[in-house]
Amino acid sequence: MQKFKKTSFLHEELLLKILLFSTMLVLVTLLTFSLFLGHILKELMEEQIGQRALAISKTISLMPEVIALVEQKDPQGRLMSIIDPLQASIDARFIVIGDNDSIRLTHPTKELVGESMIGEDNRKALKEGLYYTSKATGTLGPSIRGKSPVFGKNGDIVGVVSVGYLEESVQEIIAERYHQFLIYLYGAMFLTVIMAFSLSRKIKNSLLGYEPSEISRLFLEKEAILNAVKEAIIATNTEGEITLCNEVAQSYFQLDESTKQPPLSLQKYLFTCKEMKDVTLEVDGVDYICNFSPVTHETKTVGMVASCRKKEEMDALVWELTRVKQYSQRLREKKHEFSNLLHLISGHIQIGEYDKAIALISENHLPDEKIIEQFQNVIHDPLVASIFIGKYYFAFDKGVKIILDENSFLQESIDPSISKHLLTILGNIINNAIDAAELSEKKEVTLFATDIGNDLIFEVEDSGLGIEESLHEKIFEKGFTTKGELHSGYGLFFVKSTLEWLGGFVSFGKGNYGTIVSIHIPKGSRND
Missing domain, CATH: 3.30.450.20 (PAS domain)
Known part of the structure; x- marks a missing residue:
């Protein structure tokens, strides 16, 4: 049973990831929001200050005393006595009044009175009679200004009032408000990190101390094992x-x-x-x-x-074990039989009856070596030759003769991706043919193989009683057998499914004596 895993803080990958992700998310949000907020705050403050400067300038431009002195171009400098106390009572950096030629009538710096106004932003007021705000650089530096025209008694524009706040002062006000807001944002970030830490600990506990990568691996291993x-x-x-x-x-x-x-x-x-x-x-x-x-x-x-x-799969295993046991028993019987034959030959030799000993050796007790040589000379694929030779010995043990058709010829080795499946295909087909021939009087099985053309062709003909036409398809069904309970019925099922994967097919027909089975397999490699 899996137990809770205890790990140190530095090794808690999930905890660190959540903390890092939460912190980065808050930082990115703060940075984006701060830039956006700074831009908006700057525009709002400049707008407010500009409107404030405009309102003050408009108020001054409508004062009767100011209008009268501007019309006279203030020869005695009385405007300064009016403007200085007014400027002292507000927080504007300057209040400048000019005539219709933009010549200063007032200025915070008295030495500049009588000179032209700087900034070139008086045209709308003096020419068009508009009230507006502007940004320009004057003798005191960059500033936000409110511009108002001064109309004379007859309605003519006789001058301009300019009230300004230096941008440096505006930036200081913006920075102060901005810093106040950042304090709240950083506080929110700190609370977010604490909450992320608490959440990650709870998640970690609910996962029994495992990291996501470990859980993924456990899940994949479980799926692989189950399947x-x-x-x-x-x-x-x-x-x-x-x-x-x-x-x-x-x-x-x-x-x-x-x-x-x-x-x-x-x-x-x-x-x-x-x-x-x-x-x-x-x-x-x-x-x-x-x-x-x-x-x-x-x-x-x-x-x-x-x-x-x-249950049928378990029975199939039992049947296979039974067949192995039967085969083992038969080998022991053959061993005793062959041992008795050797003893008889030895006895004949001992008493000098050499003719009888030679006669016993010449009888069909041993396979014909010439047949083995024929297999090797005609079948140039080692695996197919080995299968044929092995089945020849197996059939010989059961009293069945295997004959290689004289027209057989495999001129080259078969692709390994195909040949490794031939033991299943040929082994089962030849075994069935041997079983059928064993019950017949003739007791023969004929093998044919060729690789001429685009297909590998194998034919196995037995001397048995044949297969009913109605069973030609049924015998390929999984578990179907006509040989009794000691046989699994899986052989031909494996043959057909393997051939289908290789793109080939198997067919049954009536041979000269019993059944002839034809196998066709396209040449070329196959990927497992």
Whole structure:
């Protein structure tokens, strides 16, 4: 059972990632928002200050005393006595009044009175009679100005009033407001980091101390293990609902992601919450051998796991073991038979009856070596030659003669991606032919092989009783056999499925004596 993993702060990858991500997210948000806020704040402050300067300049331009003195161009300098106290009572950096030629009548610096106004932004006021704000650089530096025309008693424009705030002062005001707002933003960032730390700790605890990469690996390993086993595996919770199943279970019981309940035949065992071994049960007409095991956590049962295997597959294994056992028994019998033959030959030699000893040796007790040489000379693919020779000895043991057709010829080695499947294909077909010939009077099997053309062609003809036409397709079905219970019925199924993968086919026909099986396989490599 997996236990909670304890790791130090510096090794908690998930915690550090969440903290880093949260901090970076807040920093990027703050940076973006600060730039945006600074731009907006600057525009608002400049707009407000410009409007304030304009309002003051407009008020001054409408004062009767100012209008009268501007019309006279203030020969005695009385405007300064009016403007100086007014400028002292407001926070504007300067109040400058000029005549209709932009000649200063007032200025904070008295030495500049009588000189032309700087900035070249008086045209709209003096020529068009407009009230407006502007930015320009004067003798005191860059400033935001409010411009108002001065209209005389007869309605003519006789001068201009300019009230200004230096941009340096404006920037100081903006910076002060900006810094105040940043204090709140940095406070929010600090709170976000604390909350991210707390959240990451909770997430870490809920994941039993595992990092996401470790959880991903565990999940992938679990999926690989579940789908690697040949048994159907189903896990359920205490309510009997499916929480996990592998691909074999989905195939066996037609389950999908939306299926919540296991098959009815399994449910009564899963609800027992008891361990049971080798239970035989039927699901949709198919027999299964199943094992049931409870899932426990701290002595409490939290679910059940069922593993099932088709009974026919288990029977197939038993049948294969039985065949091996039978073959082993037959080898022991042959060993004794051959040992007795050697003893008899030795006895004849001992008493000088050499003719009888030679006669015994000449009888059909040993394979014909010339046939073996014929296989090697005609079949140039080592694997096919080995299969044919091996089956020749196997047939000889059973009293069946294998003949290589005189027209056979494999002129070159077969591509390895094809040849590695020939043992399954040729082995099963030749074994069936030997079994059929063993029951006949003639007891012969003829082999033919050629690689002329685009296909590899193999033909196996036996001297048996033949196969009914109605069974030509049925014999390829998984588990079907006509040889009795000791045979699995999987041989021809494997032959057909392998040939289909190779792009080939197998067919049956009536031979000179029994059945002739033809195998066609396209040449060329195959990718597994």
